[in-house]
Amino acid sequence: MSGVQLLDALLALTAVLQADQERELDRRGLTPSRTHLLWVLHHGGPATQAHLAHALDVTPRHITTLVDALEATGFARREPHPTDRRAVLVSLTERGAEVMRSMDDEHDAFGAALVEGLDDATVEASIRAVEHVRGRLEHLIAENERSLAERDEGR
Amino acid sequence: MSGVQLLDALLALTAVLQADQERELDRRGLTPSRTHLLWVLHHGGPATQAHLAHALDVTPRHITTLVDALEATGFARREPHPTDRRAVLVSLTERGAEVMRSMDDEHDAFGAALVEGLDDATVEASIRAVEHVRGRLEHLIAENERSLAERDEGR
DNA sequence: TATTGTTATACTCTATAACTATA
């Protein structure tokens, strides 16, 4: 019974977290996917579209769409690759870099505000609990996939 | 510092949970939105499209699309409303009802498996921690919105 | 006049397949 309660609490939390994230991005004229792409550039520097496709785990075709949109809205820019004439280097514009910096700041402030009024021990315990649950989840998922694969083979 | 750690742990957990949910739905030929609609029918019985639009918080137009798809795949059905000739009653087909029952079962089993090997006290503490964090999040979000609204008025 | 649902149109995320230019 209490396992279900925990699961439901987690699902409710996910919903709130996600809705909040999307609102914040919206305010800045960004979407989750485009932001993910900017984040990769922010933390890894200019990259080819092939590299981005790999990093975001989407098709190269979709990277074309995302970069088109980010170029049109002034967050990123395409440059010729210095040595490979097939390739393109995508990089942040000043506007893109600025928005990523402000999102980093906000993330830190949000994290700090989240635990305001809690003592360190409780925070530490919560971190451990959340990480434990995630480990358990990943284990269950892997197990489930294994059993599905076995069932499919057995057919 | 540790606040950010907690936030990141939660974000990582959300990502895993969500990916898993989508895989499960995929296996059954459903999408998150369509499943949400089925869930409303499962827990509330036949409903008009206007009611569903309200429950899912999307436009009536989008409900048309979702019900079209659920009808085409055999999970739901449209019937004339007995007293209001403008309206339509959407209800689960036997297939839709069956899939919802099996999802309920799976949800319970998943919750139980999630806490296997943990003692009750730890589970209770985790539930409290997650709920506390969610309360804190909602508070921060509301506060943030209030300050944004004030800033907008002040302009 | 207000409500229910639909047609029309558009934007975003995502995928596969076919193709061009370059390695």
Add this chain to the structure above:
DNA sequence: TATAGTTATAGAGTATAACAATA
């Protein structure tokens, strides 16, 4: 021949606006 990116096409979530039938 393999790789980088693009054109073409398609399905899904979502929105707004205009409109028909009915209350």
